[in-house]
Amino acid sequence: MQQQPVTAPPIPERVRTLAAAAVPTHVSLAGTDRPAMPARGGVDGAGRPVLLVLPGDPLYDLRDEPVVTVDLTAGRSLGGREVSRGLLKVQGWTQAVPASEAWQSAAAIAESCPDEALFEALERSDGPRLLRVDVGQVIYLAAPESGVLDGEEYLGAAPDPLMDGAERMLRHVNVTHRRQLETALRTLLDSPVSEVWLWELDRFGATVRSGIDSPTLVRLPWPTPATDVDSLEQALRCLLCHHR
16 A cells, blocks of 8 residues: 655644744743733743733742643734744743753743843842743644644654744745745636735644735645755745746
């Protein structure tokens, strides 16, 4: 029996890729009536949310690993407009980042959390705290998929190994080659297309988005998965040039 080609990343990989580009927006404390609180921080290299907690925050003085839900949002800028790529709800237990790992955790979230308090957390014992979430499960909402991963599935996966290069290429296409992308999509679809953007790009293919408020997503798999940044760039170039 001929094996069907893989046309999209495995779900755990896709979720980890979204998490790597996501930022915390809210955190909820289990077992209380307290509403969700604004959160700041990022996601470390292992996929765990890391929260920057200031003195006076409800989580600041808690020491018994409370159960929380952290909302992570991954966005995409389309012509200056921020659009959500997906929402992750990470449920687990908060733990203080060990002192021996504090610099590494701070460096991992610095880009998504450019806050002077991040440095205070490293330098002052009575200053802000870095808390990370020991992941129990992850609820994901990312069109067209939704579902739940347990902590082992989530933490056992890794982001797309070509993610950094893919994001650079995607931004370049959306700034300079959208007309070519629209031409390519028109040859593939019977229905009209407008406001065309490259939405996702990974080693298995590309997802093209038509429309902003009520978008259509079209998945275009590569004939064979890209194995490195050069082969990914070649596949993308073929998509843009083949339908001229």
